[in-house]
Amino acid sequence: MTQATVITDDMRAAIGRESDPVTYEVDNTGCRQFARAVGYTDPVFYDETYASTRGYRGILAPPGFLGHPITIPSQQPRAPGGFGLDIPFKRVLNGGTDVEYFDDVCAGDTLTATTKLADLSEREGRMGPMLILNTETTYKNQAGQTVAIARGTAIRY
Amino acid sequence: MAQIYFDDVKAGQDITTLVQNCNSQRLVFWAAGSGDYYQIHYDKDFAQGTGLPERIVHGALKHALLGRMLHEWIGEQGRVQRVACSYRGMDMIDKDVICKGVVTGTKSENGQNLVDLEIWTEDPSGQKTTPGTATVALPSRS
Numbered sequence: 001m002t003q004a005t006v007i008t009d010d011m012r013a014a015i016g017r018e019s020d021p022v023t024y025e026v027d028n029t030g031c032r033q034f035a036r037a038v039g040y041t042d043p044v045f046y047d048e049t050y051a052s053t054r055g056y057r058g059i060l061a062p063p064g065f066l067g068h069p070i071t072i073p074s075q076q077p078r079a080p081g082g083f084g085l086d087i088p089f090k091r092v093l094n095g096g097t098d099v100e101y102f103d104d105v106c107a108g109d110t111l112t113a114t115t116k117l118a119d120l121s122e123r124e125g126r127m128g129p130m131l132i133l134n135t136e137t138t139y140k141n142q143a144g145q146t147v148a149i150a151r152g153t154a155i156r157y
Numbered sequence: 158m159a160q161i162y163f164d165d166v167k168a169g170q171d172i173t174t175l176v177q178n179c180n181s182q183r184l185v186f187w188a189a190g191s192g193d194y195y196q197i198h199y200d201k202d203f204a205q206g207t208g209l210p211e212r213i214v215h216g217a218l219k220h221a222l223l224g225r226m227l228h229e230w231i232g233e234q235g236r237v238q239r240v241a242c243s244y245r246g247m248d249m250i251d252k253d254v255i256c257k258g259v260v261t262g263t264k265s266e267n268g269q270n271l272v273d274l275e276i277w278t279e280d281p282s283g284q285k286t287t288p289g290t291a292t293v294a295l296p297s298r299s
Contacts, residue, residue: 030190037190038221039177042228054233063224063237064217068192091207094216096289098241153243 006088006131007120014083014117024067024111024139028058031107034065048107058106064099066139066148067111083117087156089131095153103147111139111147118151130157160232163270163295168260172274175226175256179214184250187218209247216244219254219278219287226256226276227293234296238271242289248280255279258291269294 028048035045043050044060051059061067105111119134132155139148177183184198193215196203204212224240231237248254258276265271271292278287 033186034190034221037183037186038218038225039183040225040228044233062221063228063240064221065190094244096241096243097217097220098239098289099220100239100241101237104236151241 006122006129008086011085011087011120014085015120017083017117019083019115021112021114023070024113025070026061026065026067026105026107026109026111028107030068031059031061031065035062038062038064051106056104056106058108061105061107061109063101064097066099066105066113066150067109083133087131089129089156091157093155093157095132095155097153098151100149100151101147102149103141103145105139105141105147109147110142113137113139125155125157127157130155132156160234161230161295162298163263163272164298166260166263166272166295168262170260172226172230172258172260175222175229176253177222177225177256178251178253179218179248180251181212184212184214184218187215187221191215191217191221193217210249212250214248214250214252214254216287219244219248219256220289222254222256223258223276223278223287223289223291226258227274227291230258231293231295236294237291238294239292240276240289241291242276242278242287244287246280246284246286248278248286253281255281261290270297271295 032046045062115135115137118136121132123130135152137150141147188194198215220242227237256278258274261275262273274291276289276291277285280286
């Protein structure tokens with residue numbers, strides 16, 4: 001059976017390709033703002049002195065917070081998840097998030113993240129054909145330790 | 158917040174439910190906190206222009222709420238190690254997002270006491286919109 005595919009050879013060749021590194025800053029205000037957005041009341045996410053009494057070297061980054069990328073308008077980063085692919089769909093859905101931690105992330109950390117396209121697949125959805133991009137982003141801290149791996153699913157349709 | 162210990166956790170056990178209403182202020186907090194400024198989450202006209210009935214809750218906010226449920230269950234000495242979920246259904250603005258979890262197994266690995274869980278969010282009608290899995294580390298009594 002022959003089926004139309006939107007996955008071109010160019011797209012297939014991009015699987016496994018790594019992005020340029022992106023620097024993420026984890027700072028006090030970023031941790032607090034994220035924690036407030038999620039509704040946390042635990043002072044470990046707000047108060048530096050309290051966090052140190054709990055054995056953390058700074059305010060703890062709430063689960064899911066891996067800092068903010070440094071944004072410089074004249075240096076536009078590559079569109080996340082795009083990988084320079086010529087994708088024939090305009091719309092994007094976030095399919096899922098999976099964050100695995102290997103060590104604590106605290107305010108004061110600078111993380112360097114590289115993202116690779118882990119897999120590409122396609123499916124017929126309720127709204128027509130869909131292209132599913134699985135990405136894997138590895139975050140290393142200033143000491144070069146891998147502190148987290150985030151796996152994402154982007155759905156283009 | 159009482160400390161929970163690895164020794165006291167069994168497969169099949171429910172963890173403490175977290176309920177968070179997601180009104181427009183919550184979604185704007187989240188836009189700022191996460192850096193996701195996509196307008197379908199706070200601009201009603203924009204959201205409806207893309208064919209949605211209303212503004213929708215960010216998927217990543219639901220992921221973070223599941224993380225908060227785990228953080229609040231494991232106590233001061235616990236660690237959240239992994240939080241994974243899929244965004245299967247949309248949650249509409251102004252509704253409660255109900256986070257739940259159940260222990261699926263326990264294991265000791267590399268000197269750590271790990272608990273695996275099935276986690277999910279439900280909308281107010283009981284529909285599971287965000288199923289997932291998680292792993293946390295807990296202290297032991299001994």
